[in-house]
Amino acid sequence: MDDPKRERFLRVASARTEKILNLTRLLGNCANTSNYSYTEEEVNHIFKSIREELDIQETKFRMKLKEDSGKRKRFTL
Incomplete structure (x- = not known):
């Protein structure tokens, strides 16, 4: 790719999306009623x-x- 803005977007957006998805999964762990109320x-x-x-x-x-x-x-x- 020759577009540095595009390359930066793909890199940053992918990493940030992955973080959000992982944190969402961690939040889902709070659904465990053996550990949380x-x-x-x-x-x-x-x-x-x-x-x-x-x-x-x-x-x-x-x-x-x-x-x-x-x-x-x-x-x-």
């Missing part, structure tokens, strides 16, 4: 907060796509 309201609050933040971040990407190009490409890394 929680309420449905707490679970709802956790996942509502995560969804809200994901929506905010996805909107940033979508807005940039609309600004940069009227044509959509298939997503691949």
